[in-house]
Amino acid sequence: MTALPDVGEAGATPPAAPARTPPDRRGSWIPTGGMIATRFMELRKRRGLMVALVLVNIGIPTIFLVVRLLAHAFAPKSYGPAGGYDIFGGLVAGVMYIFGFIIAATLGCTAGSVDLSEGVFRHLVVTGRSRLALYLARIPAGLAIVVPLVAIGFTVVCAVCVFAAPTTLSYDGVSVPAGLSRVGLESWAADHADEVLCSFNYSGPGLPNVPCGNGPGGPTITGSGPGSSGQPTPAQLRAAAIQIAQQNYASYADDFLYPSDSLMIRSGLWLELEATIGFVVGLGLGSLLGQRTVSVILMVVLELILTPLLSRAHIAHLSNLQRAVVGLATAHLEPGALPFVFGGGGGGGGGGGPGPGAVSLLLPESRTVAICVIIAWLVGWTAIGAWRMMTRDA
Amino acid sequence: MTTATVPSSSPPRPTEGEWAVETHGLTKRFGTTVAVNAVELLVPRGCAFGYLGPNGAGKTTLIRVLLGLTHADAGTMSLLGYPVPKHRDAALARVGAIVDEPRFHRHLTGRENLQLLARAREPAAWNRISPSLERVGMLQRGDDRVAKYSMGMRQRLGVAACLIGDPQLLILDEPMNGLDPAGMQDMRDMILSLVAEGRTVVLSSHLLDEVQRTCNAVAIVDRGNIIRQGPISELLAGASLMLQVECSDPDRARALLERTNLGGHVEVGTLGLGITLPAGTPRDVIAEVARVLVEGGISLYRLQQMQASLESWFLQVTSRLGAPE
Numbered sequence: 001m002t003a004l005p006d007v008g009e010a011g012a013t014p015p016a017a018p019a020r021t022p023p024d025r026r027g028s029w030i031p032t033g034g035m036i037a038t039r040f041m042e043l044r045k046r047r048g049l050m051v052a053l054v055l056v057n058i059g060i061p062t063i064f065l066v067v068r069l070l071a072h073a074f075a076p077k078s079y080g081p082a083g084g085y086d087i088f089g090g091l092v093a094g095v096m097y098i099f100g101f102i103i104a105a106t107l108g109c110t111a112g113s114v115d116l117s118e119g120v121f122r123h124l125v126v127t128g129r130s131r132l133a134l135y136l137a138r139i140p141a142g143l144a145i146v147v148p149l150v151a152i153g154f155t156v157v158c159a160v161c162v163f164a165a166p167t168t169l170s171y172d173g174v175s176v177p178a179g180l181s182r183v184g185l186e187s188w189a190a191d192h193a194d195e196v197l198c199s200f201n202y203s204g205p206g207l208p209n210v211p212c213g214n215g216p217g218g219p220t221i222t223g224s225g226p227g228s229s230g231q232p233t234p235a236q237l238r239a240a241a242i243q244i245a246q247q248n249y250a251s252y253a254d255d256f257l258y259p260s261d262s263l264m265i266r267s268g269l270w271l272e273l274e275a276t277i278g279f280v281v282g283l284g285l286g287s288l289l290g291q292r293t294v295s296v297i298l299m300v301v302l303e304l305i306l307t308p309l310l311s312r313a314h315i316a317h318l319s320n321l322q323r324a325v326v327g328l329a330t331a332h333l334e335p336g337a338l339p340f341v342f343g344g345g346g347g348g349g350g351g352g353g354p355g356p357g358a359v360s361l362l363l364p365e366s367r368t369v370a371i372c373v374i375i376a377w378l379v380g381w382t383a384i385g386a387w388r389m390m391t392r393d394a
Numbered sequence: 395m396t397t398a399t400v401p402s403s404s405p406p407r408p409t410e411g412e413w414a415v416e417t418h419g420l421t422k423r424f425g426t427t428v429a430v431n432a433v434e435l436l437v438p439r440g441c442a443f444g445y446l447g448p449n450g451a452g453k454t455t456l457i458r459v460l461l462g463l464t465h466a467d468a469g470t471m472s473l474l475g476y477p478v479p480k481h482r483d484a485a486l487a488r489v490g491a492i493v494d495e496p497r498f499h500r501h502l503t504g505r506e507n508l509q510l511l512a513r514a515r516e517p518a519a520w521n522r523i524s525p526s527l528e529r530v531g532m533l534q535r536g537d538d539r540v541a542k543y544s545m546g547m548r549q550r551l552g553v554a555a556c557l558i559g560d561p562q563l564l565i566l567d568e569p570m571n572g573l574d575p576a577g578m579q580d581m582r583d584m585i586l587s588l589v590a591e592g593r594t595v596v597l598s599s600h601l602l603d604e605v606q607r608t609c610n611a612v613a614i615v616d617r618g619n620i621i622r623q624g625p626i627s628e629l630l631a632g633a634s635l636m637l638q639v640e641c642s643d644p645d646r647a648r649a650l651l652e653r654t655n656l657g658g659h660v661e662v663g664t665l666g667l668g669i670t671l672p673a674g675t676p677r678d679v680i681a682e683v684a685r686v687l688v689e690g691g692i693s694l695y696r697l698q699q700m701q702a703s704l705e706s707w708f709l710q711v712t713s714r715l716g717a718p719e
Binding site: 027034037038087119123126128134172394 | 494501
């Protein structure tokens with residue numbers, strides 16, 4: 001071991017503090033950028049954890065989409081396009097919502113507990129740095145990993161769903177050009193009167209007899225108009241098709257070949273919100289328990305078992321308690337036009353919801369209450385985790 | 395001390411007193427067990443101070459209390475003149491410590507671990523990482539993952555972690571653990587060089603020989619109490635006088651000596667006759683022993699005064715010699 005002038009040399013007195021030293025705010029509760037950066041490095045370099053997070057959040061959707069792309073490329077008649085609106089909805093609400101929460105929670109539990117379990121916590125405490133600052137530094141550091149991970153996975157899904165979307169829209173089993181205006185749909189219906197009359201849903205009076213016989217899937221035609229006793233003329237059929245198209249336009253307009261920009265943005269933000277909640281709650285729980293494995297298991301149980309159960313069950317005297325479940329609150333903030341999460345919730349927003357006739361099975365909750373619940377969870381678990389870190393023996 | 399009148403808005407300037415560590419009535423309990431019992435500890439500045447005690451004596455607990463890793467139940471303390479815990483952050487800014495074994499994030503390199511700690515310290519600590527690694531002989535291995543380090547290398551890294559704060563006070567808990575003889579020699583030299591720079595090193599250890607070679611002063615702790623403290627030379631001056639005798643007939647020599655009024659304890663061992671005389675016995679007694687044996691017709695081959703060691707003294711004062719566990 002050699003003595004170095006920088007650290008001190010034998011026979012010398014300790015170096016006096018330089019005349020102009022940068023401010024040392026180590027008692028402050030605000031973490032420095034350097035603390036956040038090194039904490040980010042510490043988390044990022046957990047190779048096994050990072051690989052698992054990437055596989056779950058990016059790998060699974062990517063593999064699913066690649067398989068669909070290949071299947072459609074080799075057997076297009078048997079397998080539909082890889083992308084499209086329906087695939088987008090299914091992946092976002094069914095896969096990324098759940099997995100995004102779980103990977104964020106896993107990272108949060110890790111960030112909250114490993115300093116303690118790996119014996120580094122006492123080194124950090126001995127620096128004299130505020131324990132609250134040490135805790136708070138983990139939040140931006142962890143989110144700097146979680147948010148891009150979710151964003152990358154979501155971008156892959158969006159890209160495939162947009163660029164590999166079907167070229168024609170299937171409406172009530174009929175291939176219809178997408179994106180038609182009301183007039184355009186009426187015009188198209190007039191030119192395809194037989195298909196419209198036989199396949200589109202319709203409820204109303206005044207239509208002529210339809211030659212396709214009103215089979216399954218055909219329109220429900222009630223009543224009869226003048227001249228209904230004989231065969232309708234082509235002009236009557238076109239008029240009837242236009243009438244049906246007018247009634248179906250609202251429903252048709254909610255069907256897309258691929259998700260709109262607005263829906264993708266709202267869905268992405270919703271997924272990031274869910275992941276942020278997962279990370280912050282996991283961080284607090286990890287700090288509280290001081291154990292990663294138990295914390296992760298509890299978070300998975302919360303997301304996969306407790307939240308679906310408590311979101312759908314209607315328990316008379318516990319409904320307000322059920323509304324305090326954060327998963328229910330985020331489900332109520334789900335963008336409209338996405339499928340229901342937890343097998344029956346959400347979709348309450350504008351934009352058409354999860355389709356005509358779909359009924360939410362979730363416990364009702366206003367958006368205001370849902371936002372309050374989410375804020376309470378974020379603040380509450382941050383406070384719990386910080387309190388435990390500040391009072392824990394190191 | 396916490397009773398000092400200081401503005402609450404800013405930490406006081408450290409008093410330039412002679413004590414690097416000062417505790418009064420410091421007590422820490424775990425349930426009904428008193429781990430640290432009204433400890434009065436005074437560690438002079440600029441020396442190597444040994445903190446000795448058998449296993450379970452409360453050494454590490456006291457260190458943890460001093461560093462704010464756990465709270466004290468009673469008493470006052472100060473580090474480098476700063477009362478703690480009131481001005482703990484200001485005090486710890488110039489303290490480096492290894493508590494128990496040094497543990498680090500195994501997936502990071504030694505340098506990255508130091509970076510993590512340096513960012514929690516003052517900005518200048520970042521620039522001390524490489525010099526600290528070089529000083530402990532770890533510069534070449536600093537970019538290896540800690541998972542590949544031996545125990546001795548982790549000890550060195552622990553010392554480097556202390557040095558990045560440019561500490562005036564280092565508290566090292568069993569720093570020799572896991573070191574080979576060469577590593578122990580290096581560690582000893584480094585501690586001495588740190589003291590030579592004017593820093594204070596508190597060395598908690600059960601390796602009495604190492605402490606005796608390294609430290610100027612010691613405190614002995616047993617069952618949570620400090621039972622002796624002071625410079626080693628002064629403490630050993632109060633130890634018993636021990637004589638080792640090789641002679642032709644140890645048993646008869648023992649009988650002869652026991653009939654005299656020397657006032658010591660005589661026993662026959664494998665190395666011959668051992669005589670333990672009370673502290674402060676004049677050196678003339680050594681000549682008296684030789685005279686009694688020679689006049690008794692016993693051939694005297696060797697009569698040697700044994701240097702009192704810290705170990706023998708430690709065992710005397712802690713009453714652990716032959717005591718049941």
